[in-house]
Amino acid sequence: MNSTPVSPQTLLNQLHWRYATKKFDVVKKIPADLWKALEQALVLSPSSYGLQPWKFTVITDPKVREQLKAVSWNQGQITEASHLVVFSGKKTLTPADVEHLIEATATTRHIPAATLDGYKQMMLGSVKSQIPEKLAIWNSRQVYIALGMFLSAAALLGVDACPMEGVTGPEYDKILGLDQQGFATLCVATAGYRAGDDHYAEGAKVRYPESEIMAHIH
Amino acid sequence: MNSTPVSPQTLLNQLHWRYATKKFDVVKKIPADLWKALEQALVLSPSSYGLQPWKFTVITDPKVREQLKAVSWNQGQITEASHLVVFSGKKTLTPADVEHLIEATATTRHIPAATLDGYKQMMLGSVKSQIPEKLAIWNSRQVYIALGMFLSAAALLGVDACPMEGVTGPEYDKILGLDQQGFATLCVATAGYRAGDDHYAEGAKVRYPESEIMAHIH
Numbered sequence: 226m227n228s229t230p231v232s233p234q235t236l237l238n239q240l241h242w243r244y245a246t247k248k249f250d251v252v253k254k255i256p257a258d259l260w261k262a263l264e265q266a267l268v269l270s271p272s273s274y275g276l277q278p279w280k281f282t283v284i285t286d287p288k289v290r291e292q293l294k295a296v297s298w299n300q301g302q303i304t305e306a307s308h309l310v311v312f313s314g315k316k317t318l319t320p321a322d323v324e325h326l327i328e329a330t331a332t333t334r335h336i337p338a339a340t341l342d343g344y345k346q347m348m349l350g351s352v353k354s355q356i357p358e359k360l361a362i363w364n365s366r367q368v369y370i371a372l373g374m375f376l377s378a379a380a381l382l383g384v385d386a387c388p389m390e391g392v393t394g395p396e397y398d399k400i401l402g403l404d405q406q407g408f409a410t411l412c413v414a415t416a417g418y419r420a421g422d423d424h425y426a427e428g429a430k431v432r433y434p435e436s437e438i439m440a441h442i443h
Numbered sequence: 444m445n446s447t448p449v450s451p452q453t454l455l456n457q458l459h460w461r462y463a464t465k466k467f468d469v470v471k472k473i474p475a476d477l478w479k480a481l482e483q484a485l486v487l488s489p490s491s492y493g494l495q496p497w498k499f500t501v502i503t504d505p506k507v508r509e510q511l512k513a514v515s516w517n518q519g520q521i522t523e524a525s526h527l528v529v530f531s532g533k534k535t536l537t538p539a540d541v542e543h544l545i546e547a548t549a550t551t552r553h554i555p556a557a558t559l560d561g562y563k564q565m566m567l568g569s570v571k572s573q574i575p576e577k578l579a580i581w582n583s584r585q586v587y588i589a590l591g592m593f594l595s596a597a598a599l600l601g602v603d604a605c606p607m608e609g610v611t612g613p614e615y616d617k618i619l620g621l622d623q624q625g626f627a628t629l630c631v632a633t634a635g636y637r638a639g640d641d642h643y644a645e646g647a648k649v650r651y652p653e654s655e656i657m658a659h660i661h
Contacts, residue, residue, distance in 0.1 A: 229477065240487040265458070268657070275649055334647050362583075372588055431493055432486050435482070440500045440501070442501070442619070
């Protein structure tokens with residue numbers, strides 16, 4: 226069968242086409258319908274137990290982006306890209322987070338919360354058995370799933386992007402008020418369209434041979 | 444412009460279609476061309492500095508999968524899905540990892556390694572300033588980008604998948620010999636085709652409202 230919704234060739238073409246964009250076209254903005262789809266890709270990202278321990282902050286305000294650039298090693302993409310998304314994760318998880326998900330699940334699926342008790346106890350077990358630091362690490366990994374989903378979605382829609390960890394998280398938290406909401410900045414993604422003269426677009430993709438990073442047990 | 448390689452509607456249809464598959468069709472296997480594309484999606488995943496601190500182990504051998512199932516809370520997908528991928532991350536990073544990437548970059552791009560010295564020093568700075576535990580956490584996040592890329596690619600190709608963290612990493616490491624190679628198992632993904640009677644496929648997707656997980660600064 227080859228009736229895949231997207232062909233393998235289209236998928237791979239786009240994954241080859243993408244690169245960490247260093248210089249964006251400062252004029253060209255992502256059309257609203259495409260941006261909406263990229264936000265939905267974030268919303269639809271999977272997470273452990275479905276806990277969604279994240280907040281995505283989308284910033285187009287140039288003044289706030291100037292402030293953020295100053296705590297991002299002055300990397301140009303922060304202000305020059307069409308859109309900036311800050312990926313933050315919950316600093317811990319509590320039984321209240323579990324309760325919240327159970328309620329949302331019961332409401333969404335029109336089922337009594339009591340039928341979800343096994344699921345709830347499993348989550349409570351995970352949450353209660355870990356110290357906040359470990360829970361923060363667990364959460365941060367989920368946020369990176371969303372980053373992967375976002376970068377993949379952007380590539381497929383023909384939107385350029387650059388994932389960036391070189392930002393001062395605590396300063397971001399202060400500027401964006403994330404800290405008092407219980408979130409910590411982990412990384413950002415800038416998105417838009419590559420500048421015609423971004424020579425990084427031409428560099429061959431550097432990937433280790435499959436024999437090195439992949440093993441097969443047949 | 445609406446000449447995107449993949450339409451926003453196709454992207455969102457597939458992201459809505461995907462779900463954490465609990466029960467796979469034990470007969471239906473992923474065709475070779477699609478599986479090859481999914482492996483390439485892993486290879487092409489981005490990582491911080493391009494360090495690719497990961498190993499992906501693809502297991503189709505039923506005996507090894509039985510062994511792994513026993514240390515995965517006996518979850519059926521481990522043996523029933525068409526393919527199983529174990530996602531592992533490097534337990535640390537050393538200057539040798541940096542050196543290796545510089546060499547690969549110089550070779551791939553046909554440039555002298557000396558021209559990459561700024562990039563090299565930046566990476567060495569990051570590697571040398573962190574304790575192994577922090578480097579392992581950093582690596583683990585990159586592995587989760589690859590997980591996100593894989594899950595997204597599978598959805599677009601119409602392949603079902605289930606990301607699973609409920610596996611005993613250290614036992615996986617032993618069975619697969621990852622430990623002595625310097626890797627630690629983080630999670631797995633099973634992939635294949637949903638069974639006709641997996642009632643989880645019918646459950647409405649539970650996502651918090653955008654107002655809760657997304658903020659906009661215009």
